[in-house]
Amino acid sequence: MQLLKLLKDKIQTTPILRLDKIAHEIKAAFDELISKEKEEALAKFKAEGGTEEEFEYRHHEEEREFLKVFNDFRYQLNSLRKEAERQKEKNLTAKTELLNKLRDLVDGEETTLSMSTIKAIQEEWKAIGPVPASQNRNLWASFNALMDRFYDNRSIYFELKELDRKKNLESKTELCEKAEALKDAPELKEAIRQLNELHEEFKHIGPVPREDQEKLWQRFKAASDAVYDRRKDFYEGQKEVYLQNQVEKEALIAQLATFADFKADRIKDWNTKTKEILDIQKAWEKIGPVTKEAGKEINKAFWAAFKHFFHNKNLFFKELDEIRAANQNKAEELIAKAEELMNNTDWQNTANQLVKLQQEWKKLGPIPEKNRDNLYKKFKIACDTFFENRRNSNKQSNNEFDENLKKKQDIIRQIHEAAKGEDLSENTLSELVSEFNETGFVPRKNIKEIQAQFKDAVDRYLEKMDPSGSGREDFLFRLNLNRIQADPNSTKTLNRKEHGIRKQITDLENSITLWRNNLEFFAASKTADKLKDQFDIKIKKAEEEIDKLKSKLSILKEF
Structure with a gap:
């Protein structure tokens, strides 16, 4: 939070006793920001169905830290002020004791040590620091009155007094x-500081001869007034500077106004704008003061715009944290699914599922940075484990496929050899076809080639054998199913064939029903008898075809 950082910087770089005003300005801006956040939280709570009585605002960590820093500052400031007041009270006690000591000296008898004692009292009085303002004037009046009495009443030391007054005059x-x-000193601020020190020293020097007292004071006062007049002229001249400062600060406020409605979806954009607004803050701090009349409103407008930007930024990061947390939950779900699949040996289906999970992972939004790399590592390990297992399995499978290819090539060779002989039979061919189908998969690149070779060998065998009789059609159908079964997609093909046969049976049964209904409408005549005979033939052929199709269904159930 920028206000927290600003307060810390000011505490570190500015004396505590001079920081009270700006610290309270920062505190006021911070309170307004918190109040707005609290109002927004209450509005959101009500929108979600809550009531104002049930609402409890949770202070965030930055707020607690800010209040701690501010309270520590207030504690330091109050401690310093209390210590200063305590020291003033101690100084008052010390000067009161000195006055009593001086009074005893003035009222007592003269001694040779009176002058050295009075000088010691003067030095001690000068060394004691300030006292409470309400007591300062009375103390000085009493001190000066007693000093005058001391010099007036000690006739025996008149010459020493006069000598001392002459030294004081010098x-x-x-x-x-x-x-x-100091009137012509180049640095006015330094001149004022030195003049204040001269006034302090002037007060602590003792009295001068009475005839020179007023004249000397008027000379010192005139020199002081010349410096003060210069200071007055300086501040009068500064009005133009203050007005120019006001113009520059209003220009910066106008710049800040462009940030009021800034919105972005990327952290980089917010950081870029933050740098720009902090540069504006630095420019603000370099500009000098403005007129007292405009100062409060100018500062209020600047800090209101400043905090509005950071309020929006805080809302963005709160929303981003919520999105990141939701994305982390999604990532953990994907990891759990991937870990559940990583040891599965259903290679194709599992691979498809993992690829889908990887695509979902790519679509995930931002994840908390502290967990992002660790989560991705866990997900990657699960995916890599499965694909490494599949690669190892494929190496073993490839060896088996090569062996299967050799076996099928040998079966094809046996069919060709058998086709050259004279003793051809359906059983021999069926056994060879079954053996071919029962042999496992071959390498993908050889599938079409080996199927073509197998079909060619079977066709040549059938040409030589030329099966006949009522079972010929069933034999050919069964043989065709054997060849289909050798196909990797045999299940789908057989299902489609079964569906086609059942549809043919249904269509034929519907046709028979229709033809039989039509027969009932024919009247007795030679033409009608001919039509009836034709329909009877159609019905008979359809029933025979249904029997053949049902026979094929029975054969299909064997596969």
């Missing part, structure tokens, strides 16, 4: 010269 005159030089 020191303060030197401070006036330094203050006057």
Whole structure:
């Protein structure tokens, strides 16, 4: 989350006591973002049938981390402020004790150590840091009044007092010269800092001769006013700069507006846009301040557009996570199916199923990166295991096919040899055909060739044998079925042949029924008798054909 990163960066690079305003701006933007997410989650919960009373918003990890960082910052800030206030109270106590010590010195009897003591008190007073603002003026008034009393009441040390005041006059005159030089200092900010240090030093130097006191103060004040006037002129001149800064910041806000409706389906596109918007943020931070009147609205508009983009980005990644999780579940299902099939020895059907699973795998969308490679590895191992097993099996099968080819070539040779002899019989041919059919598969490239050779050998045998009699047709039909059975697709062919025979029987039976119905309508006449005789012949032939077809069905059941 960009607001979290921004807050962390600011805490690391900006002094804690100067960070309060911008930290609260970031917190306000973050609260608005969370509020919007909560409203969207509630709307979705209601749309799914829930009620507002049942709704419970689950804080995500980024929110908890942001609140922890912000609360840590607030704790540090409050600690520093409390420590500063405690130190001011300690300083107040220390200065109050010094005032009491100074008061005792002023009200006490003069000694030779009075001047060294008063100087020590002055140095200690100067070394003590700031006190609560409400007590500062009274403390200084009391301190200066006591110092004046000390010098006024110690007549015995008048000359030393005057000498000391002259030294103070020299020191303060030197401070006036330094203050006057600051008017032309190239760096105004540095000049203001040095002037504040001169004022602090001026306060801690003791009194000067009364006749020079007002004149000296007016000189120091005039030098200070010259620097302050320069600062005033600078800020007046900065109005134009602030207005130009406002124009530049409004231009950046306009740029951000183009990101409001950005949508994309690829992470790369979101990352590209994120880089662009972060570049805009960097440009924003390089631009100086704007006028106080426009500052709040300008900042609000910029950060609202900024957070709107990242809100949409967060929604995209939430949806992407859901899609990835769903795709991971699909991948795991495909892996389970592949692992279930990998040791199957039904090579053709299993291969078809695995190829289909591979095609489904290619259609899968994105999967969580941490699991993607591992899931693909498991799926690939399952597929590779099956195809490796099939390759090993095919090597063994190829050897068997070669042996089968030799056996079938030998049977064909036996049929040719038998056809040359005189003792030809249906039984001999049937046995050779059965032996041929019972022999297993041959290499694919030799199937058509060996079938052609086998058909040619059987045809030559039949030509020489020339079977006759009532069983000739059944023999030829049975022989044809034997040849069909040698075909790898014999089951389908036999099923089609059975279906064709049954259809022929049905058609013939329907025709017989029709002819018999027609006979009932013929009247007694010579012409009608001739037609009846013709229909009787048709019916008889049809019944004979049905008997032959039923005989073929009986033979088919043997195969």
